[in-house]
Amino acid sequence: MEVLVRYLTKKRDGAIAARDETVVCETVRFGRSTDNEVELPAPGVLLHEGVLHKREGGLFFEGEGDGRNNISIDGQPTAAGPVKLGSILGVGPYDITVLPPEGDAEVALSVELTRPVGDTLETLRANSTTRIEQVGVSKRSLAWAALAVILVAFLVWPIVEAFVLDRQDPALSKNPIEMAIETESWPVAADLAWVTGPVSGPHKFMAQNCSFCHERPFVRVQDNVCTDCHADITNHVDPKVHDLPEITTALCQSCHKEHQGAQPITREDQAFCSSCHKDLEDVASDTKLVNVSNFGRDHPEFRPTVVTDAEAKTFERVLLDTANWPVEKSNLVFTHKKHLNAEGILVPGKRERRVMGCVDCHTGDEGGAGFAPVAMEEHCSECHQLNFEPTVPTRRLPHGNVETVIDTLREFYGDLALRGGAQVEDAPAIVRRRPGGRSLSEEERLEALDWANKAARDAGDRVFAKSVCGTCHEVSRTGDGPLDYAVAPVLVVDRWMPKGRFDHSRHSAPGCVDCHAAPDSEKATDVLLPQIETCTACHGGETAAQRVPSTCVSCHDFHLDFHNPMRKPMQNAQAEGG
Amino acid sequence: MHSSILVFRNFRYLKITLAILAAAILAYAIHDPLGKPNGGTWLGYTLGGLSAALIVWLAWFGVRKRRYGVGKLLLEDWASGHVYLGLSLLIVATLHSGFQFGINVHTLAYALMVLVIGSGAFGLYAYMRYPRLRSVNRGEGALGDVWALVAGMSRDCYEIARDLPDEVYTLVEAADKETAIGGSVWRQLSGKDPKCASTRALQQVRDLAERYSGRDADAARRLVRVLARKVELLTRIRKDIQYKALLDIWLYFHIPLTVALLGALAIHIVTVFLYW
Structure with missing residues (x-):
């Protein structure tokens, strides 16, 4: 058969150009390759798409290939089917229309590329994304988003939470410690994000409650916050004596810096003290204190406070000067040397010698830093038994009061004389008689009491002399009468260096006698303190390299408990109110 | 500067x-x-x-x-x-x-x-x-020219593959329609496209070409040469996009x-x- 194939091409101006070809064939083959009767060279067409042939008076299209062909007849996808005049056969991007036969041609077909695929360059460009700004978000929106998140999370929400939602009613003021405790954590207590560093250990219990200390925004923490709990913190100097406002009225936080982590917030640096104490005359011209800047280098020799008059209770600070050693006028008579005899000391009534040590009398106080006072009953009386009558050795005198001693002697011997039964050899018979039985005559009673007075007087002379009271005390006669004795009042300082702290429990490695020359002390008035060189043998100043680095506050306090409180209670509150 | x-x-x-x-x-x-x-x-x-x-x-x-x-x-x-x-x-x-x-x-x-x-x-x-x-x-050419070169090669491939079997032609079509340069941020930064349709086409056409003879074999060999050149150009463009992405990211x-x-x-x- 003869077939007219009219290739239609759309021009740029929209007009359609037609190019006719006539083929003579048995069947009309459609496909990409040149061996087809109708060549369809555009992309999207198979090598052989199908065949059109005559059948039973009509045309019939039969697709080829494995079903991948993109064939439709009058818009209906199909693999094969009859084709009539006017039918549109779709093959890939082409539309093939069956035209009325023209001239010699039995069959006429128009071929038009109606669904062209894009230009290869355009396709490549459309497929490609070559700049980062073409994908995802812009730098600007990222920036705004990040800024918004940060502002809300760390500024807006904390301010709302702390200053709008969480205002404590001051009228509900309770125990400050209860008020300080806040159980919420971040992000509910959102202002915790503002914390500049961990709160120190002792204050950690209130570390979640910022506004407990930071009472008002943009105002430094005031002292009343501290003195709510630390009400009795004392001054360093008496402001009435020394006009030093920089240390008497400074804010607590000017020295005590919080939010510095686990370290203590107390100042321990040597320079803080030495800034004044190295040239003390510049800040306090009338002071009796001696300049010092470094314990290891220029700390003055110790000046213990010793008793100068036990009766008048007067004390004096005296330099530990080897040429002129201070004397503690405690009115005690006592020697350490005798008690610390290496061969021991005889224990009365036991016929044995006991080797004594320091701890037999000097026992640690609670906490172990210092020592409990030595007490006669507890530490001395096992040996110093205060018995006075050899025939009644269990009977002892009371300790502590001369009148009571004299009364005791009189009562003892009066009772013994009148009751009888005394074992005293030189006593009259009436005193040595068997107790009980008949009543004494007036004459016998006088004789007995006469003996009793004499015996009491003799015993008093014995007791108040060296053998008993005088062993330890300064005893004097107050008159010429019998038993006119007085025992000088005893006064021993509790601490020779009250402004210094020394923890004996932390210095137990050396023995007591390494520092205290007690075994050679023959007088109770000896001040058995070591000189400073004993300390500086081990301890140096803050920066000492080969000795224990020690700062001023290793031994001294800044807040001295013999001064008044540094802040009057509510002082700040009143100042603020006024 | x-x-x-x-x-x-x-x-x-x-x-x-x-x-x-x-x-x-x-x-x-x-x-x-x-x-x-x-x-x-x-x-x-x-x-x-x-x-x-x-x-x-x-x-x-x-x-x-x-x-x-x-x-x-x-x-x-x-x-x-x-x-x-x-x-x-x-x-x-x-x-x-x-x-x-x-x-x-x-x-x-x-x-x-x-x-x-x-x-x-x-x-x-x-x-x-x-x-x-x-x-x-x-190298010598500006990048715009290189893109046009790639596109031209896609057209050349269609031309060469026109009389080749559909199994080849489909690959050529995919190499044209699916080949992309860049893409996601990561794709741009990596400078590679492991699923590049042109690379795939090159490999598969090369394998298929061994089975052909005569005219088909000649055409297939020509196609492989063009595809190889195209892939090489694509690699350079992708490298360029990578540098640009690194300069921007x-x-x-x-x-x-x-x-x-x-x-x-x-x-x-x-x-x-x-x-x-």
């Missing part, structure tokens, strides 16, 4: 930076504050003020570089100072912190600053390295992080005085 900003004016900004750092380190070494060194001492405030001023000045570079011929300093002055003074912040701000870090907004500001400087350092590295690699990779961190840092810095300054 890219490497010259470092040596600009005979290292003037390096010298200024080193002088600032020497002064800061010396002051920190001799300063003996109460407690640990921190931002609240006189030196802490000084170093903090200096750091904040530097951050604001450095951020202003983003505004300044869009205004041409404004002020006494050239843009190169700004760029050179931006690099050296920006790096110096790592030391100045660390000294300001007194090495105290925690989980809080202050350390957040510090961390953002470090990230900004880190991304900037990468940017500097990128500007020193990639433009040269990029021009080496481009750091700004997607540098700029948003800078804005975030300015916010965190403002919060840092306000809150240390809010809770004084």
Whole structure:
């Protein structure tokens, strides 16, 4: 058969150009390759798409290939089917229309590329994304988003939470410690994000409650916050004596810096003290204190406070000067040397010698830093038994009061004389008689009491002399009468260096006698303190390299408990109110 | 210009930076504050003020570089100072912190600053390295020509494959219609496309060609040559896109992080005085 194939091409101006070809064939083959009767060279067409042939008076299209062909007849996808005049056969991007036969041609077909695929360059460009700004978000929106998140999370929400939602009613003021405790954590207590560093250990219990200390925004923490709990913190100097406002009225936080982590917030640096104490005359011209800047280098020799008059209770600070050693006028008579005899000391009534040590009398106080006072009953009386009558050795005198001693002697011997039964050899018979039985005559009673007075007087002379009271005390006669004795009042300082702290429990490695020359002390008035060189043998100043680095506050306090409180209670509150 | 900003004016900004750092380190070494060194001492405030001023000045570079011929300093002055003074912040701000870090907004500001400087350092590295690699990779032709070359090769492939079996023609069609350059951020940064339709077509046509004979075999061999050339060009274009992406990507961190840092810095300054 003869077939007219009219290739239609759309021009740029929209007009359609037609190019006719006539083929003579048995069947009309459609496909990409040149061996087809109708060549369809555009992309999207198979090598052989199908065949059109005559059948039973009509045309019939039969697709080829494995079903991948993109064939439709009058818009209906199909693999094969009859084709009539006017039918549109779709093959890939082409539309093939069956035209009325023209001239010699039995069959006429128009071929038009109606669904062209894009230009290869355009396709490549459309497929490609070559700049980062073409994908995802812009730098600007990222920036705004990040800024918004940060502002809300760390500024807006904390301010709302702390200053709008969480205002404590001051009228509900309770125990400050209860008020300080806040159980919420971040992000509910959102202002915790503002914390500049961990709160120190002792204050950690209130570390979640910022506004407990930071009472008002943009105002430094005031002292009343501290003195709510630390009400009795004392001054360093008496402001009435020394006009030093920089240390008497400074804010607590000017020295005590919080939010510095686990370290203590107390100042321990040597320079803080030495800034004044190295040239003390510049800040306090009338002071009796001696300049010092470094314990290891220029700390003055110790000046213990010793008793100068036990009766008048007067004390004096005296330099530990080897040429002129201070004397503690405690009115005690006592020697350490005798008690610390290496061969021991005889224990009365036991016929044995006991080797004594320091701890037999000097026992640690609670906490172990210092020592409990030595007490006669507890530490001395096992040996110093205060018995006075050899025939009644269990009977002892009371300790502590001369009148009571004299009364005791009189009562003892009066009772013994009148009751009888005394074992005293030189006593009259009436005193040595068997107790009980008949009543004494007036004459016998006088004789007995006469003996009793004499015996009491003799015993008093014995007791108040060296053998008993005088062993330890300064005893004097107050008159010429019998038993006119007085025992000088005893006064021993509790601490020779009250402004210094020394923890004996932390210095137990050396023995007591390494520092205290007690075994050679023959007088109770000896001040058995070591000189400073004993300390500086081990301890140096803050920066000492080969000795224990020690700062001023290793031994001294800044807040001295013999001064008044540094802040009057509510002082700040009143100042603020006024 | 890219490497010259470092040596600009005979290292003037390096010298200024080193002088600032020497002064800061010396002051920190001799300063003996109460407690640990921190931002609240006189030196802490000084170093903090200096750091904040530097951050604001450095951020202003983003505004300044869009205004041409404004002020006494050239843009190169700004760029050179931006690099050296920006790096110096790592030391100045660390000294300001007194090495105290925690989980809080202050350390957040510090961390953002470090990230900004880190991304900037990468940017500097990128500007020193990639433009040269990029021009080496481009070779003679401009990139626009290369794209047209690729497109032309796709057309050539259609032409050559027209009489070849459909199994080949389908691959050629896919190589045209599915080949993409770039894509996601990661695809652009990687400079590779493991699912490249052209590469796949090349491999498979090469395999198929071995089975053909006669005219088909000739055509298939020609097709393989064109496809191979196309793939090679695509590889170079993708490499180019990779360099471009690397030159751009750091700004997607540098700029948003800078804005975030300015916010965190403002919060840092306000809150240390809010809770004084």
